[in-house]
Amino acid sequence: MSGTTVFGFCAAAAVGLGLYGLITNPQPLRKIIAFNLVGSGVFLLFGVVGRRGAAAGLGNDPVPQALVITGVVVAFSATALAIALLLRLFKAAGTATLSDAPLRADPDSPGD
Amino acid sequence: MLSIAVPVAGVLLAFVLGGRWVRFVVFTIIPTMLTIVAATVLVLPRSKGPLVYLLGAWTPPLGVALRADGLSAVMLAATAVVISAVSVFAMTEFRPTTAAPRAPFAFWILLLAIWGALNTIFVGGDLFTLYVALELLTFAAVPLVSLDGRPETLRAALRYLLFALLGSVLYLLGTALLYGRYGTLDIVLLSRRVSAEPGPLIAVALMTTGLLAKTALFPLHLWLPPAHAGAPAAASAILSGLVVKGSFFILLRLWFDVMPALPGFAASQLLAALGAAAILFGSVVALRQERLKLLIAYSTLAQIGYLFLIFPLALNTSGQLDHGQALAGGLLQAISHATAKASMFLAVGSIYGALGHDRIIGLGGVARALPLSVLAFALGGIALMGVQPSGASLAKDLLLEQATSTGQWWWVIVLQAGGMFTAAYVVLVLAHALAPSDLPIALAGDAPRSRDLAALSLALCSLSLGVVPWEHYLPVPHGAALRSFGLDALFKFMLPAMGGTALAILFSPWPHRLAHSATWKTPTRGLGPLRRICLDFGGLVETGDDGLRQWSTTGIALLLVTLLLAAAMFTAN
Numbered sequence: 001m002s003g004t005t006v007f008g009f010c011a012a013a014a015v016g017l018g019l020y021g022l023i024t025n026p027q028p029l030r031k032i033i034a035f036n037l038v039g040s041g042v043f044l045l046f047g048v049v050g051r052r053g054a055a056a057g058l059g060n061d062p063v064p065q066a067l068v069i070t071g072v073v074v075a076f077s078a079t080a081l082a083i084a085l086l087l088r089l090f091k092a093a094g095t096a097t098l099s100d101a102p103l104r105a106d107p108d109s110p111g112d
Numbered sequence: 113m114l115s116i117a118v119p120v121a122g123v124l125l126a127f128v129l130g131g132r133w134v135r136f137v138v139f140t141i142i143p144t145m146l147t148i149v150a151a152t153v154l155v156l157p158r159s160k161g162p163l164v165y166l167l168g169a170w171t172p173p174l175g176v177a178l179r180a181d182g183l184s185a186v187m188l189a190a191t192a193v194v195i196s197a198v199s200v201f202a203m204t205e206f207r208p209t210t211a212a213p214r215a216p217f218a219f220w221i222l223l224l225a226i227w228g229a230l231n232t233i234f235v236g237g238d239l240f241t242l243y244v245a246l247e248l249l250t251f252a253a254v255p256l257v258s259l260d261g262r263p264e265t266l267r268a269a270l271r272y273l274l275f276a277l278l279g280s281v282l283y284l285l286g287t288a289l290l291y292g293r294y295g296t297l298d299i300v301l302l303s304r305r306v307s308a309e310p311g312p313l314i315a316v317a318l319m320t321t322g323l324l325a326k327t328a329l330f331p332l333h334l335w336l337p338p339a340h341a342g343a344p345a346a347a348s349a350i351l352s353g354l355v356v357k358g359s360f361f362i363l364l365r366l367w368f369d370v371m372p373a374l375p376g377f378a379a380s381q382l383l384a385a386l387g388a389a390a391i392l393f394g395s396v397v398a399l400r401q402e403r404l405k406l407l408i409a410y411s412t413l414a415q416i417g418y419l420f421l422i423f424p425l426a427l428n429t430s431g432q433l434d435h436g437q438a439l440a441g442g443l444l445q446a447i448s449h450a451t452a453k454a455s456m457f458l459a460v461g462s463i464y465g466a467l468g469h470d471r472i473i474g475l476g477g478v479a480r481a482l483p484l485s486v487l488a489f490a491l492g493g494i495a496l497m498g499v500q501p502s503g504a505s506l507a508k509d510l511l512l513e514q515a516t517s518t519g520q521w522w523w524v525i526v527l528q529a530g531g532m533f534t535a536a537y538v539v540l541v542l543a544h545a546l547a548p549s550d551l552p553i554a555l556a557g558d559a560p561r562s563r564d565l566a567a568l569s570l571a572l573c574s575l576s577l578g579v580v581p582w583e584h585y586l587p588v589p590h591g592a593a594l595r596s597f598g599l600d601a602l603f604k605f606m607l608p609a610m611g612g613t614a615l616a617i618l619f620s621p622w623p624h625r626l627a628h629s630a631t632w633k634t635p636t637r638g639l640g641p642l643r644r645i646c647l648d649f650g651g652l653v654e655t656g657d658d659g660l661r662q663w664s665t666t667g668i669a670l671l672l673v674t675l676l677l678a679a680a681m682f683t684a685n
Contacts (some may be wrong), residue, residue, distance in 0.1 A: 015285060023667030026351045031274050038281045042288055049292035063174070064291065067240055071284060074247045078277055081251055083271055085258065093263035 008048045014041030028096055032082045039075040043068045116178075116235070118144055119228035126221050134220045137204070141224060149192045153185045156585070164237075172298040176387050177237040179299075183380035183443060183586030184234040187361060190447040191367035192232050193573060194353050194454050199223065201458050201566035202346035215259050219347070225252035226350060233358045238289050239370075243280065243360050246326065250276040253355045256347040257339045268338035275325060275335045279359075279669075282322030289315035299369050306371050308685030316374065317678035319366060320383075321670060324410055325357035329383075329420060330390035331669035333413055334661040340409035345461020348405065351411045353454035356497075357446050360419060364439070372433045379677055380423040380433075386673070388526045390417025395533035396653045398621040399540060403468040404460050408453070414494070415449050418530045421523055422523040426516040441510030448503030448574050449642020452496040459489035462563045475544040484564035486545050491571035493538030497612070498531055499605050503577025530605070535612025538620070543616070573672065618646040 014037055023035030053069035090096045122141040128136045156163060162181035170176070180188070202223075204215035229252055234247035250273065258269035291297055293312055294305045306312055321332075328336040340352050367375060394414030401407040422442030428434040462485045463478060464470045479486045498505035508527060515523045659665055 019278075022274075023670070026663070028270060028274065033272070034275050034309070035281065036279075037285075042281060042285050045285070045288045046291070049288060061295075066287075067287075067291070070240070070244060074244060077251065078247065078273070081254065082270065082273050082277070085266060085273060087264060088258070088261065089266040089270060091316060092261060092266055 004048050004051050005052075007044060010049060011044035014038070014044060016041075024095070027084075028086050032079060032086070035082075036075065036079060039071070043071055046071070098112045116228055116232050118148065119224045119231065122224045123221055123228065126217075126224065134217050135206075138199060138220045138224065142199060144193055145227070148198065149188045152180055153189050153585075156180065156182065156185050165235075172238070172296070172301055176241055177241050177298060177300075178235045178241075179237040180235045183361075183364070186447065186582075186585050187234045187357070188231060188445060190450050191227065191234070191354055194450055194570065195223065195227050195350070197407055197566045197570045198346050198349050198454060198458065199572075201349075201461070201563050204562060205344070205346060212220040215261075218255060219259060219344075222252045222256050223350065226256075226355065230354060230358050233361055239290065239299065239302070239366075241648050242365070243284055243287060246283065246359060246362065247280055249282065249355060249358045250326070251353055256351060256386060257343045259344055259347060261343075261531055264338070265342040266444045268335070268342045272335040272339045275332075275666075279322040279325030279332075282320075282325070282674075283319045286315040286317075288320065289318070299365060303372070306374065308374055308681075310682070312371075313374065313647050314678050314683045316366065316371060317681060320363065320677055321674040323359045323363045323366070324386075324673065325670060327356050327363065328413065329414060329416055330386050330393060330413070331660055331673065332665070332666060333390075334666045336413055337406060337409045337661075340412060341403070341405040345405075345457055345464065348409075349454035349457035350460075352409065352457060353450040356412070356416060357450060360416070360446065364442070368426070368433055368439060374685065375423075375681060376431060377424070378680035378684055380427060382676055382680050383423045384421050384425075384523065384526075387417035387420030387524075389412060390420070391526065391530045391533060393653060393657055394620055395530075395615075397538065397652050397657050398537050398653055400602065400650050402471055404463070404472055404474070404475070404541065405457075407434065407472065407537055407541065408456055408460060411534070412460030414455060414530070415531060416454070418527075419446055419449075421511065421526060421530075425511055425518060425523060427518065436514070437510045438514045440582065441507040441514065443586060444503045444510070444577065444582070445507035448495060448507065448577050451570050451577070452492040452502075452504070452575035454575065455492035456496075457566045458563065458567035458570065459485045459492065462567065465491075465563075472541060472544050475541070476547045478545045480548075482564075484561075484568060486542075488564060488567035488571050489545070490538070490542055491568065491575060493534075495530060495571060495574035495577075497538060497605075497608055499537045499575070500573045504574075506578040528611075531608040532611035534616035535608040537612075539609070539612050540616040566621070618643050619650050 018034045018036075018038030020040060022031055022038065025031055025034060031067045046064040050061040086096055118141060123136055125136045129137060152163070162179045162184075165178045166172075167176045167178065199220075202219065206219045226249060228250035229245050233242060233249065236242045236245055252277070254269050254273045257267040257272060263277075288299060289311055290302065293309065293315075294302060296302060296305070325332045336356075340348050343351060391414045394410050394412075394417060398407045398410035398414065399408060419442055422438045422445075423433075425441075426433050426436060426438035428436070460470060463475075463482055466482055466485070467474070467478070495502040496504055498508045508531065511527055512524060515521070515527065660669070
């Protein structure tokens with residue numbers, strides 16, 4: 001089993017674990033961390049993909065690296081935005097759950 | 113391209129100049145952008161093929177190309193029109209005040225950011241650029257939901273963000289797989305190389321699911337109703353009219369441009385089946401809503417389902433997707449929905465601003481107090497229903513024609529039912545708004561005329577979309593809209609209108625103005641048992657919808673959709 005295959009399986013495992021966490025975990029903070037785990041898996045996959053370009057005689061394929069850098073920046077800002085929202089929610093509501101607020105209740109009804 | 117650079121420059125400039133100047137910046141950007149978009153639209157028919165701009169003059173395998181073809185030109189124009197009208201509407205609402213200086217500043221900056229992101233999506237020529245634009249769009253759209261900072265809207269925004277991130281990470285995963293196989297992400301290069309192999313098929317299934325999650329197609333819609341109903345009216349108009357179209361447009365690019373040979377019959381039937389389910393669920397739940405904004409949010413859900421009917425109808429005889437009438441019809445439907453839905457949200461916004469609430473039962477007499485708002489809502493709704501010169505009617509004609517010519521009669525039923533359901537919630541709201549009220553209406557706030565005019569102009573725009581000469585941009589037969597004026601057109605209007613009235617009476621659990629008038633008493637009494645069955649069914653659907661909007665069920669649905677799509681594509685190839 002070559003190195004790239006091992007890393008490929010690692011990427012798949014990270015994506016799978018992250019997806020599982022993102023879907024099943026009720027706490028928003030854990031969801032955010034799970035999203036980062038999926039992201040890391042995808043970036044690792046890009047790395048594996050770049051390594052496969054080495055067969056063409058290049059040391060490594062530069063394009064996936066550029067994509068990973070952009071992707072990391074995007075994932076970082078996504079995390080920052082999510083955590084900022086979470087903090088605001090905690091400040092405004094006192095709790096930070098995502099459980100569905102009753103939709104049909106009219107939050108600003110004058111109560112008639 | 114300037115269409116991206118100008119809004120982004122506007123965002124930066126607004127940040128530098130600060131809150132006082134932000135409206136000035138926005139209202140200098142808008143005419144500039146309108147000129148740029150008009151220039152693009154006018155130049156395109158004269159050039160052969162799409163307008164291409166290479167960033168830094170690098171050619172595609174290594175560089176990034178921006179391409180504007182007919183589809184992008186049409187969407188660029190629609191976006192410019194909707195955003196201009198919405199900013200006229202929001203001019204009075206989001207003025208910098210000393211009490212809350214941050215919300216107006218944020219609104220205008222986010223508006224420009226959304227504009228830039230959408231334009232990038234429309235002209236982006238490579239899958240990774242599209243990913244970045246998609247993320248920018250999400251980052252600009254999510255804070256719009258929670259502008260007022262109430263806990264409910266913050267929660268809605270967080271749900272929206274997390275689910276959108278899930279969608280985009282799936283899309284990115286697919287991108288990685290495609291790059292790994294073909295070594296390029298440029299749409300044109302990919303479309304020449306792509307073939308039916310396991311890796312790319314899985315990649316496409318993953319990307320499609322991710323985009324479906326962002327577009328909120330039926331089982332993946334947990335974030336849409338609270339987010340679209342909770343946002344301020346101007347923001348809802350943008351979110352509902354334009355933002356969901358961004359990911360839908362990428363889906364069109366992916367299916368029609370990147371891999372027109374791959375998807376096959378089963379996968380496209382699956383997408384359209386989800387769309388049909390969205391129409392049924394969205395409409396029934398919409399008819400049971402107590403609040404007007406939630407009703408319109410659920411109607412967006414149903415209309416998104418309508419858009420997905422184009423995928424099976426676009427198959428040609430050899431089972432490949434074809435740039436044809438169905439694509440044109442779908443895109444026209446998307447544009448007319450953008451304009452009509454934005455005008456409806458704006459109209460509801462001014463009704464809400466004037467009344468201080470948006471409960472449908474409490475709307476009696478509104479037509480006399482706020483005639484222009486109700487007129488805008490009615491015209492928007494009628495445009496959405498598909499009266500003769502409107503874009504929705506032309507789109508429906510094209511889709512129906514395509515459905516009969518490809519022999520897929522079951523989608524004809526769904527198309528007609530979709531039209532009836534659209535009519536149903538418009539009729540329901542208008543019946544309440546037009547009803548006379550015994551009590552005088554207490555107006556809580558002022559209603560500036562400019563708001564109603566913005567909503568009204570969007571509604572008129574949507575009504576007249578059918579007479580625009582589309583044939584330079586989309587494969588629409590010449591003069592298709594004007595072909596059948598007259599008795600035929602009247603019949604085509606009456607069918608959904610009558611069906612819609614019946615559906616509105618059957619499914620809405622609230623006391624009916626129509627049912628109480630003397631002429632309607634006898635026929636509605638006959639409907640009694642049927643109505644009870646329908647109400648029970650509606651309750652069932654609503655409970656099911658509540659269940660579907662849990663994270664766990666949505667997650668399972670997400671995995672199921674991915675697997676089914678992949679399986680459908682494997683069987684096709």
